[in-house]
Amino acid sequence: MTLTVYEFADANANGDPIYPAHRRRVTQALANTYIQLGETLPTRAILVYNDSGTVGVHVRVGTASSGEDASQSDTYIGPDGNAIILVERRDRSAANNMLYINAVADT
Numbered sequence: 001m002t003l004t005v006y007e008f009a010d011a012n013a014n015g016d017p018i019y020p021a022h023r024r025r026v027t028q029a030l031a032n033t034y035i036q037l038g039e040t041l042p043t044r045a046i047l048v049y050n051d052s053g054t055v056g057v058h059v060r061v062g063t064a065s066s067g068e069d070a071s072q073s074d075t076y077i078g079p080d081g082n083a084i085i086l087v088e089r090r091d092r093s094a095a096n097n098m099l100y101i102n103a104v105a106d107t
Helices: none
Strands: 002-008 023-028 033-037 045-050 057-062 075-077 081-086 099-105
Touching: 002 033, 023 033, 045 057, 045 075, 045 099, 057 081, 075 081
Parallel strands: none
Antiparallel strands: 002 023, 002 045, 033 099, 045 081, 057 075, 057 099
16 A cells, blocks of 8 residues: 655645645555654645555544554545545644654555
């Protein structure tokens, strides 16, 4: 399960990210994959894309790597699908509230 994570500095009134992304990373969604967000610039929106030809993944975004894995009730991204996650303004500070995305393969 290869995930591509795009971080955007802002979003429009409809909640769509404003391109270009200020950061793009590729990772594998294996068991308990945590990806730190917002280290370089404040992040307003995150787009997570799951490559085609893979299984689906569940993703969870939080303010700390708490050790709680994403579960069946979290956002699901199927093969060749994506999800946009908006980050509230109060959570954007890289110094105070580091954000993590946790991704686990669908079982």
